[in-house]
Amino acid sequence: MSDFGIYIHWPFCKSKCPYCDFFSRVRKYIDQDAIVDSYIEDIAFYAQKTGLRSVTSIFFGGGTPSLLSPQNVERLIAAVARNWRLAPDAEISLEANPNTRSNTLFADLRRAGVNRLSLGVQSLDDAELRFLGRTHTAAQAMQSLEDVLKNFDNHSADFIYALPQQSLQGWDRSLRQILGLGLKHLSLYQLTVEENTVFSKKGVRPLNEEEAAQIYLSTEEVLQKGGYRHYEISNYAQPGAECRHNLVYWRGGDYVGIGEGAHGRLRIGGRFFATTHRCRSEELSAAERAEELLLMGLRLREGIDKQRFYRCCGLEFDAFVNAEAVKELVSDGFLTDTPQSLQITPQGLLVSDKIIEELL
Ligand SMILES: C[S@@+](CC[C@H](N)C(=O)[O-])C[C@H]1O[C@@H](n2cnc3c(N)ncnc32)[C@H](O)[C@@H]1O
Ligand code: SF4
Known part of the structure; x- marks a missing residue:
């Protein structure tokens, strides 16, 4: 688990x-x-x-x-x-x-x-x-x-x-x-x-x-x-x-948030929920969760594990992101793309906000 x-x-x-x-x-x-x-x-x-x-x-x-x-x-x-x-x-x-x-x-x-x-x-x-x-x-x-x-x-x-x-x-x-x-x-x-x-x-x-x-x-x-x-x-x-x-946040895992400024993310019965204080929850669509996973995962040098991405939101990573943008960002040296993962390079980390914008 x-x-x-x-x-x-x-x-x-x-x-x-x-x-x-x-x-x-x-x-x-x-x-x-x-x-x-x-x-x-x-x-x-x-x-x-x-x-x-x-x-x-x-x-x-x-x-x-x-x-x-x-x-x-x-x-x-x-x-x-x-x-x-x-x-x-x-x-x-x-x-x-x-x-x-x-x-x-x-x-x-x-x-x-x-x-x-x-x-x-x-x-x-x-x-x-x-x-x-x-x-x-x-x-x-x-x-x-x-x-x-x-x-x-x-x-x-x-x-x-x-x-x-x-x-x-x-x-x-x-x-x-x-x-x-x-x-x-x-x-x-x-x-x-x-x-x-x-x-x-x-x-x-x-x-x-x-x-x-x-x-x-x-x-x-x-x-x-x-x-x-x-x-x-x-x-x-x-x-x-x-x-x-x-790492739980950045890898798209589940967490409970307790307290006034806290939020949580939970998968219950195959559905995704965003929670806020006090004990309120709102269902997220698979695409909304996928967008969050992209934002979080690219912060990590290990990048986004495509299989885990699928397990966490039910969407295929390669179909979710803008494939043309990935190709271009790889050839510009900002991303490394393999069948298993998508990673940001050290140069990419400097402009990560712009990269994420282009991928979505
Ligand atoms: C939520 S604070 C908690 C730490 C604790 N309250 C303290 O200040 O010692 C987490 C960290 O965010 C960083 N931080 C907060 N605002 C920032 C800003 N505008 N720019 C850069 N770092 C910031 C600080 O390093 C801070 O320690
Ligand atoms: S950085 Fe923010 S959270 Fe930390 S002591 Fe100052 S005001 Fe409080």
């Missing part, structure tokens, strides 16, 4: 970062226990819908799920284990922000059952952190990283690069420092200026496309030499340390 993930969204943050357009709220007081109670009800609801399946990953994402008490994290993991079967090797990840660190937080989360910690570092430079409106310093991020490395065998960190004033040399220095940390997994995002964020209102401009492309290609080279595999547009992993939960 294929991997099956549970995403648990905690939509609260201590403050709103000026670049972030993720669904999140800043609240002085919330009744955390009551919200977790409602999440536990939703877990039972979805378990009834899916029937007994083996859960291979749980991901606490945000917002800032490190604001959840370890007791509540443990309650949620226990609810998943009670309602489905929790695989003995399940990956249980939680995103933490260094601004929520306490002396015992990471040890307590490990004891609660989390076995993979992903830290939102963003930068190891104080001036960059101030520019990004982060409420922690580089020293605090380093302290949190040390705690993570001490308490977890499986770890990841998020960084944002291609900042407006960042030079290739400046980022290269940071990257070597990041490499030295020895994290199993890295998520490196180029800054995007999203509509309706403080950055967009202030007129912040991202780095120009040419420099951003140069910085992206050099990042890949440095990390590959450092032992990381570039397995998704923004994600790098040491061998075997790819994020199992995110």
Whole structure:
């Protein structure tokens, strides 16, 4: 049976970062226990819908799920284990922000059952952190990283690069420092200026496309030499340390979404459903699901497995995509097409949005 993930969204943050357009709220007081109670009800609801399946990953994402008490994290993991079967090797990840660190937080989360910690570092430079409106310093991020490395065998960190004033040399220095940390997994995002964020209102401009492309290609080279595999547009992993939960999304698997900003995708009785909070679902046509699979699958360096595509949406891949466009994109060096899979090349990754548009 294929991997099956549970995403648990905690939509609260201590403050709103000026670049972030993720669904999140800043609240002085919330009744955390009551919200977790409602999440536990939703877990039972979805378990009834899916029937007994083996859960291979749980991901606490945000917002800032490190604001959840370890007791509540443990309650949620226990609810998943009670309602489905929790695989003995399940990956249980939680995103933490260094601004929520306490002396015992990471040890307590490990004891609660989390076995993979992903830290939102963003930068190891104080001036960059101030520019990004982060409420922690580089020293605090380093302290949190040390705690993570001490308490977890499986770890990841998020960084944002291609900042407006960042030079290739400046980022290269940071990257070597990041490499030295020895994290199993890295998520490196180029800054995007999203509509309706403080950055967009202030007129912040991202780095120009040419420099951003140069910085992206050099990042890949440095990390590959450092032992990381570039397995998704923004994600790098040491061998075997790819994020199992995110691979469920990118490979078109089933996942349940719990929490206000969460969505899910479920195949039930040969039909496809998109779910949103609270316990709402809408049926997707095979073509709608196929389009999503294309969008997700091309993010991966392994590309789209055509047999899996068929299993996930019931449509033949070669008949679904624009065959003329595939031929042209292959001859331009942006795609590699075989009877088994369609993959994006390193040059293709730089213009992936345009490629997807042409394929549909
Ligand atoms: C939903 S956030 C959760 C992490 C956690 N709340 C934190 O900030 O530490 C996931 C990641 O998306 C990235 N991100 C958010 N907005 C971005 C933007 N506009 N450009 C690039 N990366 C962004 C950040 O690296 C962030 O850590
Ligand atoms: S980047 Fe993280 S901490 Fe900042 S607002 Fe977004 S979700 Fe919250």
